[in-house]
Every structure is written in C-alpha cells, then in structure tokens.
Amino acid sequence: xxxxxxxxxxxxxxxxxxxxxxxxxxxxxxxxxxxxxxxxxxxxxxxxxxxxxxxxxxxxxxxxxxxxxxxxxxxxxxxxxxxxxxxxxxxxxxxxxxxxxxxxxxxxxxxxxxxxxxxxxxxxxxxxxxxxxxxxxxxxxxxxxxxxxxxxxxxxxxxxxxxxxxxxxxxxxxxxxxxxxxxxxxxxxxxxxxxxxxxxxxxxxxxxxxxxxxxxxx
Ligand SMILES: [Zn+2]
Ligand SMILES: [Zn+2]
Numbered sequence: 001x002x003x004x005x006x007x008x009x010x011x012x013x014x015x016x017x018x019x020x021x022x023x024x025x026x027x028x029x030x031x032x033x034x035x036x037x038x039x040x041x042x043x044x045x046x047x048x049x050x051x052x053x054x055x056x057x058x059x060x061x062x063x064x065x066x067x068x069x070x071x072x073x074x075x076x077x078x079x080x081x082x083x084x085x086x087x088x089x090x091x092x093x094x095x096x097x098x099x100x101x102x103x104x105x106x107x108x109x110x111x112x113x114x115x116x117x118x119x120x121x122x123x124x125x126x127x128x129x130x131x132x133x134x135x136x137x138x139x140x141x142x143x144x145x146x147x148x149x150x151x152x153x154x155x156x157x158x159x160x161x162x163x164x165x166x167x168x169x170x171x172x173x174x175x176x177x178x179x180x181x182x183x184x185x186x187x188x189x190x191x192x193x194x195x196x197x198x199x200x201x202x203x204x205x206x207x208x209x210x211x212x213x214x215x216x217x218x
Pocket of ligand 2: 087088089090091092093094101102103104105
C-alpha cells in the first residue's frame with residue numbers, strides 16, 4: 001500500500017510499505033479521509049516528540065475492512081473514526097481519570113502509524129462508529145472537533161457569553177461554530193487572512209478583526 005512516511009525530522013516521502021498486521025483487538029481501516037494537523041507540521045520540523053520512521057495522520061475516517069478475532073461491536077463495512085491517544089490504563093494519571101495526561105501515552109500518527117496511508121490498524125477501544133451516510137471528510141474532523149468541544153466546555157461558554165477566538169485555522173473556525181451552538185451572542189475572531197475572516201463571518205462570528213491593525217484593543 002502507499003503511505004506518506006516521516007522518515008526522520010525534515011524528511012517526508014510517499015512510498016510503498018507493507019499492509020499493517022492487525023492484532024486480535026484491532027480493526028483494519030481503509031482510510032477515506034485524513035486531516036493535516038498543525039501537530040504534523042511540528043513533527044516534520046522536530047518541534048514535537050515522536051519516533052520516526054512513522055506514518056503521521058491522527059484525524060482520520062475510513063471503512064472497516066477486516067477485524068481481529070477478539071473484536072466485538074464492529075462489523076466489516078462500518079465507517080469509523082478514532083481517538084488517536086492510546087492511554088496505558090495503569091499509571092497514576094490514568095487511575096485518576098486523566099487519561100489525556102497518561103505517562104505512557106502512545107498516539108496514532110505520532111508513536112505508531114497513522115492515517116496518511118491507504119490502511120490503518122486501529123485498536124477497537126480507540127474506534128467509534130460513524131453514521132453510515134456521514135461524509136468521510138466530516139468524519140476526519142471528529143478529533144479536532146473533540147479538542148474544540150473540550151475547550152468550549154473549559155471556557156464555560158453559555159447562552160449570552162461574549163467570546164474572542166484567537167486564530168482562524170481549523171481549530172479557530174470550529175470553535176466559532178461551537179461557541180455559536182453554545183449560545184454565545186458576541187463572537188469575535190482575530191486572524192490575519194482576509195479569506196478566513198470572511199469564512200468565520202459565514203460560520204457565525206459576529207465580528208472579525210485583523211490582529212496586525214493598530215487598534216485591536218479598541
Ligand atoms: Zn491534531
Ligand atoms: Zn497511563
């Protein structure tokens with residue numbers, strides 16, 4: 001199969017690799033869509049710890065094409081996405097319920113092969129079935145959307161809230177939409193690109209600003 005491999009920091013190549021072997025509790029997923037995250041750029045530049053050679057890509061969706069012998073609750077043909085962060089379940093952080101802070105965290109697309117490939121081995125405990133009719137592109141947005149949803153929850157955005165979102169990339173634009181769904185009535189997005197400011201206004205920002213203008217605080 002074809003895969004985009006991060007061979008080393010600064011070196012990324014599209015090449016043929018072996019199909020992944022799936023374990024007893026894993027799904028073989030044929031990738032339909034995979035997002036490019038800011039983290040992937042950090043991996044390429046050596047700004048985020050990872051273990052190359054590895055196939056990046058942690059925002060993916062695809063179809064289950066084979067299942068390991070211990071898998072239950074998934075069927076061949078299911079459209080799935082995945083939580084890329086595999087917690088150990090044994091460390092003090094995991095026992096405290098803070099699985100995102102697991103001391104032995106292994107992430108799909110960072111420490112083990114991810115979705116910049118035709119196929120991915122996905123542990124069943126990391127997999128989520130998507131509605132069969134969901135656009136695979138939207139399925140690939142589940143992981144960044146989950147991060148934004150957590151941020152909106154932490155920020156306590158409620159009906160009537162005023163919100164400022166700094167940055168108009170994928171995360172910023174998703175946050176604008178979630179803030180609107182949470183009932184915020186003033187949503188200001190700050191980003192340099194005019195096209196992203198226009199998109200943010202289409203998506204629910206009540207005002208956008210260019211942070212390079214001198215009157216930002218006003
Ligand atoms: Zn990401
Ligand atoms: Zn742990």
